[in-house]
Amino acid sequence: MTEIIVVTSGKGGVGKTTTSASIASGLARRGKKVAVIDFDIGLRNLDLIMGCERRVVYDFVNVIQNESTLKQALIKDKRIETLYVLAASQTRDKDALTVEGVRRVLDELIAEGFDYILCDSPAGIEKGAHLAMYYADRAIVVVNPEVSSVRDSDRILGLLASKTQRAEKDETKVKEHLLLTRYSPKRVAAGEMMSVDDVKEILGIEVIGVIPESPDVLAASNAGTPVIMNADSDVARAYEDAVSRLMGDAMPLRFLEEPKKGFFSRLFGG
Amino acid sequence: MTKAASIARDPPFVIRFGPVGLAQMRVTTLDAAAIHAEVLSRIASAPQLFERTAVCLDLGELEQVPVARDIRLVLDAVKRAGMLPVALARGNEIVDALARELDLPVVAQVRAVSKQSAEMQPKAEPAAPAKPSATMDLDSQGALAQLHHQPVRSGQRVYARNRDLVVTAAVGAGAEVMADGCVHVYGSLRGRALAGARGEITARVFCHEFNAELVSIAGVFRVFETIPKELAGKPVQAWLSGDDLHFARFGSP
Numbered sequence: 001m002t003e004i005i006v007v008t009s010g011k012g013g014v015g016k017t018t019t020s021a022s023i024a025s026g027l028a029r030r031g032k033k034v035a036v037i038d039f040d041i042g043l044r045n046l047d048l049i050m051g052c053e054r055r056v057v058y059d060f061v062n063v064i065q066n067e068s069t070l071k072q073a074l075i076k077d078k079r080i081e082t083l084y085v086l087a088a089s090q091t092r093d094k095d096a097l098t099v100e101g102v103r104r105v106l107d108e109l110i111a112e113g114f115d116y117i118l119c120d121s122p123a124g125i126e127k128g129a130h131l132a133m134y135y136a137d138r139a140i141v142v143v144n145p146e147v148s149s150v151r152d153s154d155r156i157l158g159l160l161a162s163k164t165q166r167a168e169k170d171e172t173k174v175k176e177h178l179l180l181t182r183y184s185p186k187r188v189a190a191g192e193m194m195s196v197d198d199v200k201e202i203l204g205i206e207v208i209g210v211i212p213e214s215p216d217v218l219a220a221s222n223a224g225t226p227v228i229m230n231a232d233s234d235v236a237r238a239y240e241d242a243v244s245r246l247m248g249d250a251m252p253l254r255f256l257e258e259p260k261k262g263f264f265s266r267l268f269g270g
Numbered sequence: 271m272t273k274a275a276s277i278a279r280d281p282p283f284v285i286r287f288g289p290v291g292l293a294q295m296r297v298t299t300l301d302a303a304a305i306h307a308e309v310l311s312r313i314a315s316a317p318q319l320f321e322r323t324a325v326c327l328d329l330g331e332l333e334q335v336p337v338a339r340d341i342r343l344v345l346d347a348v349k350r351a352g353m354l355p356v357a358l359a360r361g362n363e364i365v366d367a368l369a370r371e372l373d374l375p376v377v378a379q380v381r382a383v384s385k386q387s388a389e390m391q392p393k394a395e396p397a398a399p400a401k402p403s404a405t406m407d408l409d410s411q412g413a414l415a416q417l418h419h420q421p422v423r424s425g426q427r428v429y430a431r432n433r434d435l436v437v438t439a440a441v442g443a444g445a446e447v448m449a450d451g452c453v454h455v456y457g458s459l460r461g462r463a464l465a466g467a468r469g470e471i472t473a474r475v476f477c478h479e480f481n482a483e484l485v486s487i488a489g490v491f492r493v494f495e496t497i498p499k500e501l502a503g504k505p506v507q508a509w510l511s512g513d514d515l516h517f518a519r520f521g522s523p
Contacts, residue, residue, distance in 0.1 A: 151424050154442040158423025202460075204421050204440060 002110045004117045005246075006136040008160075010152030012123030014144045015181035018217055020120035021049045022228035022236075023140065026243035028083035032115040035074065037105075038088035039132035040122035041096055047087045050077065051224025061089035064101030070108045079229065084114075094128040102131050125159060135165055138175040140208065140246075144182050145194040150202055153178075157203065177208035179242060184213040185258045196256060209242030211235055212255040234259075292377065293320075293468060294359055295348070296328040300340045302347035309351035318429045319448075319467075321352055326377050328359035335364060338371045345372070415451070422447055422461065429467070443483060452476065458503075462486070471510050476520075480506035490515055 007020040017038075024036035037060060038046035047053040052075045058068035063086070070086075077083035086105075089096065109117050121132035133139060139160050143153040160174045161167055167174070180196060187193040200207055214235045220227035228239040238255050245251060297305065313320045325348065329336060345355045357377045358369045369376045416430035418437045424444035428435065435449035438456045445461035447453050452474045453465045459477035466473030466488035475485050480501050484493045487510040504519045 151443055154424035155444070157421075158426045158442075158445075161420060161423070162426070202440075202442070 002114050002117060003137050004106060004119065004135050005138045005140060006119040006121055006133045007140045007142060008121035008129060008133055008156055009123065009142040009149070010125060010129075010156040011144070011149045014142050014149055015211070015217070016123070016142050017045050017049050017120055018221065018227060019140065019142050019179060019181065019211075019239075020046060020118050021226040022239040023243055023246065024083060024116070024118045025077075025080060025226040026228050026239055027116050027246070028077070028080040030243070030247070031082065033082045033113060034116045034118065035084045035086060035109050035114050036118040036120060037086040038120050039097070039128050040120065041088045041092055041094045041128055042090065043122065044088035044090045046120050047075075047085060048224060049221055050085050050226065052077070052085055052087075053224070056087045059087045059089040060105070061092045061096040063105055064097060070105060070112075079225075094122070094126065097128065097131050099131065099134065103135065106135055125155065129156075130159070130163060133160060133164055133174075136160075136174050137166075138177065138246075140177050140179050141203075141205070142179050142181055143199060143203070145180055145188070145196075145199055147194070150194065150199055154203060157205065176205045177246070178203060178205050179209045179211065180207065181211040182213045183210050183255070185256055189258065196253065207253065208245045209238055210253050210255060211238045211242075292357070293323050293325045293353075294328050295325045295353075295355070296331050296359075297344060298331045300332065300334075300336055300344060302343040305344055306347035306351045309348055309353055313352050316427070316429075318431065323353050324356045325353050326357040326359050327355055328361075329365055329368075330359065330361050336368065338368055341368060341372060415454075416449070418447075421457075424461070449473070463508075464491075465508075466510070473510075475508040476506075478505050479503050480517075485515065485517075487515060 007016050007023070009016050020036055024034045028034040036046065036050070038044055040046075041061060044059075047056050055075050058073035060073065062068040063070050063073045073086055075085045075087065077085065106117060119132040119136065122128040141153050141156055143149050157176060160176060164174050166172065178200065180199060183196070184193055188195045196207060196210055212234050214233065216230055216233040216235045217227050220230055227233060228236045230236045234255055241251055241254060299305070309320075327341070327345065327348075329341075348355045357375045358365055358372075360376050360378045366376060415434035415436045418428050418435065419439060421439040422428055422437060422441040422445040424442045427446040427448065428437070430449035430451065432450050434451035434454065435447055436454045436456070437447055440457040441447050441455050441459050441461045441463070443460040446464070447455065447461065448464040448467045450466065450468050450470060450473075453463045453476070455463065455477040458479035458481055460481045460483070462484040463475045463477065463482055464486040465475045469488050471488040473487055475487065481497060481503060482494055484491055485508045487508060490510055490513060492515050501517060501519065505521045506517055507520050508515055508517050510516075
């Protein structure tokens with residue numbers, strides 16, 4: 001049984017691609033066969049975050065327009081055996097995507113026996129974002145703890161409830177999960193940032209993870225390694241927790257408090 | 271059978287007077303093509319609100335004095351586009367004369383209807399086309415409120431036609447809940463609430479947690495740049511008294 005998961009947010013720059021790369025890697029490391037698709041046609045980024053930008057020959061649009069086979073376009077990850085990337089086209093625009101074309105690619109992936117298909121949505125609510133969510137079984141809504149991101153996510157949740165195939169066919173609704181990124185407990189404590197509870201109350205859906213603000217994310221992007229692969233990082237631990245919850249494990253949220261300073265840093269006032 | 275006896279047994283109709291929801295269309299031109307296009311686009315943007323809606327044509331904004339032939343073209347354009355013109359809005363003697371010529375009733379403006387005596391009502395009733403008057407009847411016989419159990423998200427609109435709207439979840443910032451009757455929100459109201467969307471001045475807005483951006487009753491609205499402290503997050507109702515919106519907490523303090 002293949003599950004199609006869209007990673008979406010409405011607002012740009014909140015961490016959709018970082019999240020898609022890390023969640024896909026996390027699932028694949030647990031032995032699942034995972035494909036992650038970049039729906040941001042014209043602004044392709046996922047390949048950079050995954051570190052496979054130099055291996056892109058054919059892309060999602062080529063497959064949709066029958067210019068290549070899916071097999072030719074799927075890029076096999078070098079680190080994890082069961083992880084594949086389908087890059088976006090950098091030279092086309094979003095009109096190159098069609099409902100039927102996307103369906104056909106998803107069906108081929110399902111036939112190939114993938115366990116999870118992650119759809120990395122572009123920002124906004126236009127065609128690319130619509131098609132990324134259209135066939136989803138589940139949605140990870142990425143939100144930063146600030147008002148504009150929360151409002152955009154509310155809008156996206158409205159679209160998930162009305163503009164997806166599940167909504168149109170009156171099937172069970174898309175399962176929604178909230179993922180908070182760039183969370184800074186210190187700033188929450190200072191009253192400068194919305195807390196997990198504030199965001200949860202406004203959006204009214206279950207929280208699947210809270211990812212702390214950290215320089216590790218930028219470092220990982222620059223290195224082309226999904227941040228979940230950095231074993232020393234709290235960000236990686238937080239993403240691992242989110243993957244566990246996604247697979248059905250209940251576990252308490254971590255990294256909601258400011259980390260305690262160690263003995264030495266207290267001694268030297270660091 | 272005497273005439274009196276037959277009436278006592280089985281009256282062929284019942285007349286009821288009551289406020290009738292009627293959209294007013296204030297035309298600024300007699301260009302039928304332009305009006306046709308505009309009505310089409312309005313219906314496309316909010317079909318629930320405009321499709322097959324009974325409208326009364328207000329000629330008060332026109333610069334030249336219209337003749338019956340012009341008005342016929344306009345009425346026809348409106349009808350072809352999908353709204354149902356049923357009357358002319360009360361104006362001067364010219365409008366009265368036109369109405370007689372077009373065989374249409376003249377009705378007072380929607381908001382003025384309830385303020386004035388019911389003398390205008392009998393004229394409006396017989397001309398109302400079958401469909402809208404049927405739904406109005408349904409309403410006067412006590413149609414159930416429209417229930418909505420999902421959160422109303424930013425950018426979504428929910429409209430309850432000819433009835434109350436009851437939302438049992440939150441209404442997000444940037445969302446819009448509208449009803450021709452009252453609006454009840456048993457959750458946090460952070461978006462806009464519009465009661466009496468077609469002019470019912472006795473409609474009210476009730477909410478469990480007041481954080482609204484805008485509240486409107488029968489077209490009288492107020493925006494909340496800052497929520498008054500005593501109302502923020504509290505159960506609140508809003509009603510119209512004269513031309514003013516009033517807000518108050520209800521329940522135990």
